[in-house]
Amino acid sequence: MRAIWKGAVSFGLVSIAVKLYAATEEKNIRFNQVHREDGGRIKYQRVCSIDGEEVAYDDIAKGYDLGGGQMVILTDEDFADLPLSSSRAIDVLEFVPADQVDPILFAKAYYLEPEGQATKPYVLLRDALVESDRVAIVKVALRQREQLATLRVRDGVMVMNTMLWPDEVRAAEFDFLDDDIKVRPAELSMASSLIESMTGEFDPDEFTDDYREALQRVIDAKVSGEEITEPEPEHVKPTAAIDLMAALKASVDRAKAARGERGGPVKPSAPTPITAAKSAKKAAAAASGDDEAPAKSTRAKATTATKRATPAKKAAPAKSAAKKATPAKKTAAAKKTTSTKSAAKKAPARKAG
Numbered sequence: 001m002r003a004i005w006k007g008a009v010s011f012g013l014v015s016i017a018v019k020l021y022a023a024t025e026e027k028n029i030r031f032n033q034v035h036r037e038d039g040g041r042i043k044y045q046r047v048c049s050i051d052g053e054e055v056a057y058d059d060i061a062k063g064y065d066l067g068g069g070q071m072v073i074l075t076d077e078d079f080a081d082l083p084l085s086s087s088r089a090i091d092v093l094e095f096v097p098a099d100q101v102d103p104i105l106f107a108k109a110y111y112l113e114p115e116g117q118a119t120k121p122y123v124l125l126r127d128a129l130v131e132s133d134r135v136a137i138v139k140v141a142l143r144q145r146e147q148l149a150t151l152r153v154r155d156g157v158m159v160m161n162t163m164l165w166p167d168e169v170r171a172a173e174f175d176f177l178d179d180d181i182k183v184r185p186a187e188l189s190m191a192s193s194l195i196e197s198m199t200g201e202f203d204p205d206e207f208t209d210d211y212r213e214a215l216q217r218v219i220d221a222k223v224s225g226e227e228i229t230e231p232e233p234e235h236v237k238p239t240a241a242i243d244l245m246a247a248l249k250a251s252v253d254r255a256k257a258a259r260g261e262r263g264g265p266v267k268p269s270a271p272t273p274i275t276a277a278k279s280a281k282k283a284a285a286a287a288s289g290d291d292e293a294p295a296k297s298t299r300a301k302a303t304t305a306t307k308r309a310t311p312a313k314k315a316a317p318a319k320s321a322a323k324k325a326t327p328a329k330k331t332a333a334a335k336k337t338t339s340t341k342s343a344a345k346k347a348p349a350r351k352a353g
Helices: 074-080 119-132 186-197 210-224 244-261 273-288 301-310 316-324 332-352
Strands: 005-011 014-022 064-066 070-074 090-095 106-114 133-143 146-155 157-163
Touching: 005 119, 005 133, 014 119, 090 146, 090 186, 106 146, 119 146, 119 157, 146 332, 186 244
Parallel strands: 005 090
Antiparallel strands: 005 014, 014 106, 064 070, 090 133, 106 157, 133 146, 146 157
């Protein structure tokens, strides 16, 4: 990285020499404007609107439009004479809790590196910020403009985030804020459930710029002469009306299913009657041994199988499975016990018929 600014952090009577580096970079794919017919680059000329002559870059100054055709021209000397006390200093004004700084104010981020013999005071201020759990509010002049900024610590390095001034943030003035919109408790509860089902730990590496990757594939395909195929657009049938509760519930179910596929925690749901009946049927088949059960069993195993199959008889599917689940062969004692119990159970059923 190349330093874009050199100065000092003024911390009380302590001065810490630092270098400033851009902490972020855009990864957008850049294009040039070209002539569609032959691919020639498009050039722009700086032309004066009054005499129509092309103007050299050194002859260009900054002008403030007063309106009505009047212009105030400012030169480099005018900017050099401005009273910027923080022209080569990052002045610490105060220390505040980080949650008191609204993220909407943040603009750009810069890394601060200690220079020369400033490593010891740099580390001291860094550790003090971590220990106090505070961020420093500072003033700095960058590119002939004084800016408000914060100093915080990230991965052992101090980071300066420049901020917008409060009057640069637009007020949120929208008509719907004046409307009296009521949210039902059930809807709020379902929305909270959806938030809970989608809650996780933020890891920025899990997210990718799908558009940039797709665009790069198109460019690579054109370079290699491959045919570019586009997927068929999805045709979504429009719905006449939206049931908010139904949409929220479906969103919760989908979020839980997605977390289950990724191995995330999913709250167990209560079994439905159909699921319970199927489970009972499987339990009865497993208890009786079905076709894969041994031909011979002891009296203890037969008694255990009978006890396990008894609760399954309450469900209709399990009852038929229990009838079919009689072992082919039993010991003499097991046959006697089973026939006695069967006779006792069948007698009331015949009278009722």
